[in-house]
Amino acid sequence: MDATPARIAPAMPPFPPDIQRPIDLIMPPGVPPLVLFTTLARDPRLFGKFFAASLLDRGHLTLRQRELVIHRTTALCGSEYEWGVHVRGFAAKAGLDAAQLASTVHGTATDACWSDEDRVLIRLCDALHRNCDVDDTLWAELSARFSEPACIELLMLAGFYRTVAYLTNGLRLPLETMAARFPAAA
Incomplete structure (x- = not known):
């Protein structure tokens, strides 16, 4: 892992349901959430906007x-x-x-x-x-x-x-x- 500290510390669990639910949907069971997700979780609005823009669903591409x-x-x-x-x-x-x-x-x-x-x-x-x-x-x-x-x-x-x-x-x-x-x- 990179020794340089992140510029903004991630939020720590437990997370409110509106943040935990999307994390549970994307992360495999038993795998902790990505630092990107927990950093964005510091602001529920920004977290929601980020997850709303996701394109990892089945779309028009393979x-x-x-x-x-x-x-x-x-x-x-x-x-x-x-x-x-x-x-x-x-x-x-x-x-x-x-x-x-x-x-x-x-x-x-x-x-x-x-x-x-x-x-x-x-x-x-x-x-x-x-x-x-x-x-x-x-x-x-x-x-x-x-x-x-x-x-x-x-x-x-x-x-x-x-x-x-x-x-x-x-x-x-x-x-x-x-x-x-x-x-x-x-």
Whole structure:
């Protein structure tokens, strides 16, 4: 765990029901809540707004598509905290292997580990991170592969996890002990 203290101390249990319920829904039984959640729990309004924006439900994307966007976006933003939490919780279920996980941190859309669909998603994350926009050529590729609602969800997902990266980085949250760490550059 990172030795740098968080800028804002997390709230401590017991939590009021309006905070405990969402935590219980997202955390596996017996696993303590993430520091991100307990830090946000210091303010019920902000906690509620954060959980209301969650896109971890079954939407217009597959688990793999969703996690690829989350992994790439959080890696581009340097949020080892959130990247590692998602690797631990979802990478295996999403079918992301070690080479792909390393590429989300250090690679490019042209890496051999990616399918054509994966490459479009990586390029989307890169474009949004770099320009906060999607050029017409990339949009045409996206819309040829994804429905309009899925395209909107992709934009919202990348934006939400950029916000999560702002929170985890800006608050200097200590890395979760059970989470993965960024791989070393090759």
